[in-house]
Amino acid sequence: MQVPAPFEYERATSVDHAIALMERLGDEARLVAGGHSLIPMMKLRLATPEYLIDINDLASELGYIRVEGDEVRIGAMTRHRELLESNDLAAVLPIFRDAEKVIADPVVRNRGTLGGSLCQADPSEDLSAVCDAIGASCVIRGRSGERVVSMHDFHRGPYETAVADGEMLTEVRVPIRPHSGSAYHKVERRAGDWAVASAGAAVTMDGDVIADGRVGLCAVGPNLTNIEPISAALSGQAPSEDLYATVGQIAADNATPSTDTRGTAAYKTHLAKELTIRSLRKAVARATGQE
């Protein structure tokens, strides 16, 4: 049995309560949502917070998927499993279901949350790449109120986000546009493993050409949100295998993976290209009603 260092425990009953607790307990306190990133680190004593503020009682306040008008709003406490199972979400943003099918395993998905995933900001976290590809923005709340930041601004680097001390992520917002499609591809060594590499793509069509396209990469570098040259290369172009290959190459050129037990840097770079191509191909097929 791996045992964490001693800590104290509080349960928040509302977002305001959680924020008040964070203020009172200071920077030695950590929120715990699903706990599937934080608790393993505590058991290995890589994280030794003095206080845990459990926000699972906020599951009703912050656990929702609302498709309203031209926007989807997803609460930070929405569990992986809910993201996987929501038909409403899959209808407008199929990339979520693609990704959730290959995130962890059912045990982890039953507890792990969207908010925890984004705030953990592990470079291998799939939902960060997803949210990046679909141009999501994040709602952060603190004592002085709420602010909304783009994914690009949200991600400060590995394990670092725009969420400041005393603040928490409450919601993720994604614009929905007609004639859009999205898809996600991941290579893992085994079911339930973190990505060797993965790529998500989202496109919006204007007639026969791509009006807008984005790609999010995962596990191939510290900060690969918003790869501008990719969006530039896609914009106004008719979809074609050549275009995908060109964009795939840009993805590979931007990737800065390192060699580890999941794979060599050369292989991961290759995957950045291959999976970008596959995701784009599928996103376009979905946007054009071919799937």
Place this chain on the structure above:
Amino acid sequence: MTITEPGTQSAEDNTNAVPTPTDNLNDHKPNGFGRMLRKEDPRLVRGRGQFCDDVQVPGMLHLAILRSPMAHARIVSIDKSAAEAHPKVKAVVTGADLAEHNLAWMPTLSNDVQAVLATDKVRFQHQEVAFVVAEDRYSARDALELIDVEYEWLDPVIDVRQALAPDAPVIRDDLEGKTDNHCFDWEAGSKDDTEAVFADARENGIVVTEDIVYPRVHPAPMETCGCVADLDPVSGKLTLWSTTQAPHAHRTVYALVAGLPEHKIRIIAPDIGGGFGNKVPIYPGYVCSIVASLLIGKPVKWMEDRTENLVSTGFARDYIMRGEIAATKEGKIRAIRTEVLADHGAFNGTAAPVKYPAGFFGVFTGSYDIEAAYAHMSAVYTNKAPGGVAYACSFRITEAVYLVERMVDVLAYDLEMDPAELRLQNFIQPEQFPYESKTGWVYDSGDYEPTMRKALDMAGYAELRAEQEEKRSRGELMGIGISFFTEAVGAGPRKDMDILGLGMADGCELRVHPTGKAVVRLSVKTQGQGHETTFAQIIAQEIGIPPDDIDVVHGDTDNTPFGLGTYGSRSTPVSGAAAALVARKVRDKAQIIASGMLEASVADLEYEAGTFRVKGDPEQSVTIQDIAMRAHGAGDLPEGIEGGLEAQICYNPENLTYPFGAYICVVDVDPGTAEVKVRRFVAVDDCGTQINPMIVEGQVHGGLADGVGMALMEMISFDEEGNCLAGSLMDYLIPTAMEVPDWETGHTVTPSPHHPIGAKGIGESATVGSPPAIVNAVVDALKPYGIRHADMPLTPSRVWEAMQGNHTPPI
């Protein structure tokens, strides 16, 4: 539960009750061999198992171990004062403290020594340096952080190929006069005869050579290792609840090491959550717990955490092999040769019979009738965890089978021959058994071709090849891999096999109670293999007492006869034979008592399924239950016959048993991502007589899944500094249901001629046989890339690297 495959029951199974598809498995419980649900499962599936960590003893304390952060470093100083000051800490013990009691070092199973706690220097990352005993587990763990150890870095030896370099740091300077990292050398077969055949083949035939790595892997049982040591300060008796596959062997070793009298040691192995060889060795943690209980006078529990289990306990494999085959141009294999570099880690902890430092690797000639064979091995020390255990490998047969089955495919590749055909034309023929191999192993029985043909039929081999050809023309990558293995299991004849001087024979006791129920006591210890069912069935088959009426007692040295334990697929070959023979002894006595009851001569009685009848007058009969009551009752017994109905035996096997099998794997490889999908797996096993075919299949299923793990994902790797990169199950991957196909199993039955019921071992066949089938399939899929070999584990990255021409990628 219904069974879907009654067809797998053939007449040869000696099955008393063949259920139909709609039957509940246990509605027709066999009174002997046949399918029945496992007797142990109601307890295990209801969470009523009693594992080591469930053991609670009043006053019990908890032990935690401080481990080295470095792979090779001198211990400059240890300050334990802060830890000792922790309010809940009872003791903090270092190697220096143990040295005062002459307990800092202990013998390994291979006549080497291993540090219990490091005194001079640490020799692998996570080596045991000190321990803390505290009132609870949390405090023990917290106090570890209060121990201050100063280390002086030493260059480690991590790359096994550099271990014997002249300037390599010497790891084992504790051994007197040691100036290098050489551990042992071993050879088998005839070097000269083999070279003569190779010389001829170079001229007139073909020689193929390949470098093949079997990486370091871990048994990774679900339950980690641990114990509760309770040394009673008054009686001086030690009770040790321990995760051990070999309780009796451990008892004797503790007696020899710690100097405790053997009758004052009781080892209890409660339910075990998987062993796979991991629970054969004696680990420092066990010894520390015993010492702690001795020092403090209270029971002490130690349970490893997951990381400790993965990084410090017995690993397996780690052989770097060069394989060579000499053959004719027509594909007749003439000689096999190999040169092996074996990484034994910092201490030689290999679990193998003493005369077999390379285990049974000598069976690397496989299932083929050849002219000559030779193997040479150098084993070396490195700054890695010790071990080299029998991880479901039948003492290194895993490596041997992988080598030969990979090499046969290499030969097929170069000769452009079908690998199935090549195997068929080289098999040892049925009339050649018993067959003495060129390395001196006597294969007891075999009939290989029908087994191979059955597998080919089940797979639809010709259709698969046609499908492959068609797919290749479209650029799709599909592979078909075959392996045909022969194992040597059931160690073993005491004339050649012992562990630390203890012969590998097994005792067994059977006692029939007055009402005809029985208890059988065994030295072997199940870790999930189903002994409580299988052994009851063996007794039932011999004396006709239903399996449910037979209690199987095992895993407690005070209540069972001596024997060497469960590993290397030895339980059925050795203790299974003992159980059959002890039952026959009881039956012989029962027959004499029956003769008195029926007033007939012993020779006039015939026995069938628990009943003795007078020949020619079948109405005149008594059952084993009647006899049991008479044996304990008030009536007269035949002259010279004592009351009671019981017997005991110690069985010394005449030879090993040689199970075999034909495995065929079909894979698809994604050309873009290099991901491997195992689409189908056909396994036809021959383990001689099957006692419970359901348990046999269970053993095969588990072993096949294990094989998928080793072939596709398992490897303990290290960085250059010797940091172990496999410290969690997110880093050291084992397969899930998602990676394995529906297993297609079948069997043939070629009984062992020397085993009383003709049974051979089955526990490791699939672990041994499946990795080469899977690797052969992947390499076959990659044929369009001109690939002849790629090293395990075939993760997507390593397959892709192979496609780029790197068959041994950096990681």
